[in-house]
Amino acid sequence: MIKYALLCDQDHAFDAWFSDSDAYEMQVERGLVECPHCGSTDIRKALMAPAVRTARQVEARDAKADLQKIAAQVRSHIRDNYDYVGEDFAREARAMHEGDKPERLIYGETSAADSEALQDEGVPVMPLPDALAPTPPKKLN
Ligand SMILES: [Zn+2]
Numbered sequence: 001m002i003k004y005a006l007l008c009d010q011d012h013a014f015d016a017w018f019s020d021s022d023a024y025e026m027q028v029e030r031g032l033v034e035c036p037h038c039g040s041t042d043i044r045k046a047l048m049a050p051a052v053r054t055a056r057q058v059e060a061r062d063a064k065a066d067l068q069k070i071a072a073q074v075r076s077h078i079r080d081n082y083d084y085v086g087e088d089f090a091r092e093a094r095a096m097h098e099g100d101k102p103e104r105l106i107y108g109e110t111s112a113a114d115s116e117a118l119q120d121e122g123v124p125v126m127p128l129p130d131a132l133a134p135t136p137p138k139k140l141n
Pocket of ligand 1: 008009010011012035036037038039040
């Protein structure tokens, strides 16, 4: 099967499937291909321009690929170097800040309210954008 982008004599664009190019020629010659918009059987193939990628598009694509790569690196860096503390995040962060526990790198979940409270208390916490958040390891406990 082959799909052609077609135009009628009114320049209506539509697509149609044919078993091969000969079938296309034959069906158009016999008036079997109708424009779905106006019913015209004066059909021709639409000229296709090659899909040229501009430098800007290439750049945008490269930047996106770069960001995805970097995000993946950040995620695995966090997973490898930070301790996942799950729901205990606020308590752990606070304990470290108060000096009740040795400093270490942690990540976990906390409510928006807790996160705000921590920041008010001067505990350095940062919300991780989804793209940078590693999949937490299997639930603790
Ligand atoms: Zn038409």
